[in-house]
Amino acid sequence: xxxxxxxxxxxxxxxxxxxxxxxxxxxxxxxxxxxxxxxxxxxxxxxxxxxxxxxxxxxxxxxxxxxxxxxxxxxxxxxxxxxxxxxxxxxxxxxxxxxxxxxxxxxxxxxxxxxxxxxxxxxxxxxxxxxxxxxxxxxxxxxxxxxxxxxxxxxxxxxxxxxxxxxxxxxxxxxxx
Ligand code: PRP
Numbered sequence: 496x497x498x499x500x501x502x503x504x505x506x507x508x509x510x511x512x513x514x515x516x517x518x519x520x521x522x523x524x525x526x527x528x529x530x531x532x533x534x535x536x537x538x539x540x541x542x543x544x545x546x547x548x549x550x551x552x553x554x555x556x557x558x559x560x561x562x563x564x565x566x567x568x569x570x571x572x573x574x575x576x577x578x579x580x581x582x583x584x585x586x587x588x589x590x591x592x593x594x595x596x597x598x599x600x601x602x603x604x605x606x607x608x609x610x611x612x613x614x615x616x617x618x619x620x621x622x623x624x625x626x627x628x629x630x631x632x633x634x635x636x637x638x639x640x641x642x643x644x645x646x647x648x649x650x651x652x653x654x655x656x657x658x659x660x661x662x663x664x665x666x667x668x669x670x671x672x
Contacts, residue, residue, distance in 0.1 A: 533591050
């Protein structure tokens with residue numbers, strides 16, 4: 496990361512780890528006796544997804560979907576594109592969508608509508624971050640890591656123009672120019 500100012504720490508790695516353990520315990524309890532299909536929404540959720548599923552004590556199938564709405568901007572374009580679809584049918588399965596962040600909620604609304612049409616037995620949402628003040632539609636997030644204000648965050652899977660996804664913490668970009 497030579498030549499770049501590192502983002503200021505908003506949520507440190509230790510806090511993320513602890514919260515993920517709590518979420519995984521809750522999910523394990525809620526789905527006891529069942530098999531679970533977890534969907535990783537690329538790109539942003541790949542790190543959260545990998546950490547979360549390793550703490551869930553259930554039989555799990557992993558699926559991957561790609562959606563994109565932001566391009567290189569810091570505000571949602573409002574237009575959601577599917578860039579990758581999953582390979583297995585969801586019919587009759589217990590499904591959790593795993594996201595890094597729900598901001599306007601438009602991506603999640605698109606995903607829920609798309610996945611409900613595939614007739615899963617149940618469909619829930621887990622997002623590491625949620626921005627309640629930025630929501631532009633009605634989406635209910637069943638498992639929330641942390642609630643944020645309107646700040647633009649990066650790290651732990653989240654990018655700014657493709658950068659910072661590998662940071663182990665969630666941070667705020669300062670002195671960008
Ligand atoms: C981010 C994030 C969510 C979405 C949330 O993805 O991963 O999918 O935006 O924003 P919304 O609630 O306003 O719709 P992005 O489109 O930046 O793609 P990426 O995950 O590939 O970085």
